[in-house]
Amino acid sequence: MIEKISFSATINGQKVGPMDVPQDLMMVELLQEYLNLTGTRLSCGQGMCSACRVIVDDPAKGTYTVAACVTGVAWLNGKTVRTIEGIAGEDGQGAPLPSAIQQAFLEHFSFQCSYCTPGFVNSATVLVEQLERSPIAADRVEDVVLESLDKHICRCTGYVRYYQAVKDVILSTPGLTHENPVVLERPA
Numbered sequence: 001m002i003e004k005i006s007f008s009a010t011i012n013g014q015k016v017g018p019m020d021v022p023q024d025l026m027m028v029e030l031l032q033e034y035l036n037l038t039g040t041r042l043s044c045g046q047g048m049c050s051a052c053r054v055i056v057d058d059p060a061k062g063t064y065t066v067a068a069c070v071t072g073v074a075w076l077n078g079k080t081v082r083t084i085e086g087i088a089g090e091d092g093q094g095a096p097l098p099s100a101i102q103q104a105f106l107e108h109f110s111f112q113c114s115y116c117t118p119g120f121v122n123s124a125t126v127l128v129e130q131l132e133r134s135p136i137a138a139d140r141v142e143d144v145v146l147e148s149l150d151k152h153i154c155r156c157t158g159y160v161r162y163y164q165a166v167k168d169v170i171l172s173t174p175g176l177t178h179e180n181p182v183v184l185e186r187p188a
C-alpha cells in the first residue's frame with residue numbers, strides 16, 4: 001500500500017492543500033501532475049543539471065533554490081515556493097509582465113530548446129534579489145554570475161547568452177552594484 005501524507009504549502013502566492021499525496025512523491029511530480037504547473041522541467045532526475053530548480057522563500061534561512069527532482073513533498077510540506085509560473089509580474093490590467101531577468105533573456109535570445117531556461121531564470125532571480133539586499137562591486141559581477149549559475153547545465157550550450165543577459169540586468173539595475181573602491185596611491 002502506498003503511504004500518504006497530508007500536504008500543504010504556499011506556491012506562487014497561492015495556498016495549496018491540505019491534500020493527500022504519496023509520501024515519496026518528488027516536488028517536480030507534485031507540480032506537474034497534481035498542480036498542473038508544467039514549467040518546471042525534469043531532465044536528469046538526479047539533482048545534477050538544475051533544469052528543475054525552484055525557489056524556496058524561507059523566513060529563517062532566506063531565499064534559495066532547490067532541485068525539484070530530488071526534493072520530496074515531505075520536505076516541502078509547509079514551505080513557500082516560487083516556480084517559473086510565479087516569476088512574471090502583472091501589467092496592471094491582468095496581463096503578464098516579464099520580470100527583468102525574463103525580459104533580458106528574451107532580448108538576448110538566451111535559449112535554444114529552452115529546456116534548461118526555467119531553472120536558469122529561477123537561479124538568476126534569486127541572485128538579483130540577493131544583490132538588492134547586498135550589492136557587490138561592479139568588477140565582481142562576472143565572477144558572481146558564473147558562481148551562481150555554474151550548477152546549471154545547458155545541453156544546447158547557450159551559456160554565453162544566459163550569462164550576458166544576467167550580467168546586463170545586474171549592471172543596469174540601480175542598487176545592485178556599487179563602484180569599485182578607489183585605491184589611493186601612497187605619496188612617494
Ligand code: FES
Nearest residue numbers: 043045047050069
Ligand atoms: S532534473 Fe533536477 S537537477 Fe536535473
Ligand code: FES
Nearest residue numbers: 112114154155156
Ligand atoms: S537551451 Fe536547450 S538545454 Fe539549454
